[in-house]
Amino acid sequence: MRIAVSVGSAASLSAAVLLVVLATAWLLARRSRVARRRAAAAAERARRQAEQQADRLRAELDRREERLAGELDRLRTREDELAERSAALARAAAEAGELLRRRAAELERTAGLSAAEARAELVREAESEARREAAVTVREIERAAREEGEQRARGILAGAIQRLAAEQTAETAVSVFRLPNEEMKGRVIGREGRNIRTFEAVTGVNLIIDDTPSVVQLSCFDPVRRETARLTLEQLVEDGRIHPLRIEHVHERSRAEVERRCVRAGEDALLAVRVGAMDPELVRTLGTLRYRASYGQNVLGHLVESAHLAGMMAAELGVDPEPVRRAALLHDIGKALTHEVEGSHAAIGADLARRFGESADVVHAIAAHHGEVEPRTVEAVLTQAADACSGARPGARKESLEAYVRRLERLEEIARAHDGVATVYAMQAGREVRVMVRPEVVDDLGAQVIAREVAKQVAEELTYPGQIRVTVVRESRATEVAR
Structure with missing residues (x-):
């Protein structure tokens, strides 16, 4: 009995499982059918939308084609009208040309000249009249420019000279040195004149001792050499020990001191005229001009004065004054080397400035300041003018000393x-x-x-x-x- 019940329970369970499986399969099949119907409906809707879009595009293309056809018709009509007008214009041009030929023939018959001859005569008269008018206009412009230029140049030069109050000093070839007492003359001369002979041989300066009380004279045409000798004598007199070896030692120290003074003089000149940095060797060479004179005019003073004048004139003309002042300050630097290098001081100075890195405009202004080279820049012209103004001052030039x-x-x-x-x-x-x-x-x-x-x-x-x-x-x- 228990066995029968177990078999019946198993059969019921199997039937239930089968029912569940069948129910699940039916549901899956139903869902699949629903999904297929939905997909088919979506595809149908997409197809209908695509057909509607295509219909709209065809309608739009038809409308555009109709518009283009209308435009083409209008263009053809316009082309026909233009062709007719062109033909009419051609006919009018032909008629006008014929009329002009007839008129020209009539004019030639009346005047007795061909058209080419009449044209040439007219051109000659027009050219002659134009030349006369141009010549009159050019002369008037030149006259007005000359008058205005001269007036303005006088004003610039006068203003620059009036604004600069530089003093003039006449250099000589003799320096006077005062001794503390008359006894010092004997010590300067030395036993049998050995001190004075050594002094003159070492310094290259003539020491003149005359009857003037407590005064000796140093005579030499080279100012640097004379200044070195003066410093040597000053230190010897202050120290009191005067003998040949001492003279040589003090002279060497004096030469070094003069070198330092030259450097300071060059630096002071740069500060005075407000120019930028410069090569130290160029500054030293510029400073040596402190002890040199040209026609009785101190060369370094002349350069500083010329730089001020050139800067003022450049400012009046609206030109950058710094390179103009620089060129004017260096224009006579070649005079520091004329006793060592052959050639004019303008060429020597230009070569020196070029060697130490000065600009091409400054070098050209130095080379052209005496007219040896044709001036091509405003710096060169203003340097010439400043040099002439400085040298033309009363007492600035003395030909005899030079x-x-x-x-x-x-x-x-x-x-x-x-x-x-x-x-x-x-x-x-x-x-x-x-x-x-x-x-x-x-x-x-x-x-x-x-x-x-x-x-x-x-x-x-x-x-x-x-x-x-x-x-x-x-x-x-x-x-x-x-x-």
Whole structure:
């Protein structure tokens, strides 16, 4: 009985499972049918929408085609109208050309000239009239420009000169040195004149001692050499120890001091004219002009004055004044080297400025300030004008002093050109040339030959009052150190 019940329960359970499976399959099939119907409905809707869109596009294309057809018809009609007008214009042009030919023929018959001849005559008359009018206009413009330019130039120059109050000092070839007492003269001369001879040989400056109480004179055409000698003598007198070795030692210190003063003078000049930085060697060379004179005018003072004048004129003309002041400040720098380098001071100065990195406009202004090179820039023209204004001041130029200095420089050049010459000094206001030769190169006989040749060349080349004595000194020194 228990076995039968178990079998019946199993059969019921199987039937229930089968029913569940069948129910699940039916539900899945139903859902699949619903999904297919929905997909078909969506596809149908999409198809209908695509057909509607296509219908709309076809309708729009039809409308555009109709509009284009209408435009094409209108364009064809317009083309026909333009063709008719063009033909009418061509006919009118032909008629006008025929009328012009007839008129020209009639005019030629009446005037007795062909059209080409009449045209040429008309052109000649027009050209002649135009030339006359142009010439009158050009002369009027030139006259007005000249008057206005001259008036403005006078105003600029007058204003620049009036605004600058620079003092003029006449340089001489003699410096006066005051001694503390009359006894110092004897110490300066030394035993048997050895101190004064050594002083003159070392410094190259003539020391003049006369009857004037407590005063000696230093005579030399080279201002740098004369200033060095003055400082040497000043230190020797202050120290009181005056002998040949001391003179040489003090002279070396004085030369170094003059070098420092030259550098300071160059720096002061840069500050005075307000220009930018400059190569130190160029500043030192500029400072040496503090001790040089041109026609009696201090060269460094002349350069500073020219720079101020050029800067003022540049400001009046609306030009950048800094490069103009720079060019005017350096335009005579070549005078510091004329005794060492051959050539004009303008060419020497331009080469020096170029070598130390100055701009092309500054170099050109230096080279052109005396007209040796044609001025091409406003800096060059203003440098020329400032140089002329500064040199034209009353008392600024003295030809006699310049000729005297040139003669003394030439004296030294003649003697220095001989082989074996170590140092040359023009002394006694140019009445004596003292030549120091190297003893290892020139013997006693050679010294006599040099003296005779120098005297002969001086007599042939130079013009001078009185006579000039040529002294050749050949000195041998032996030096040992005791330890």
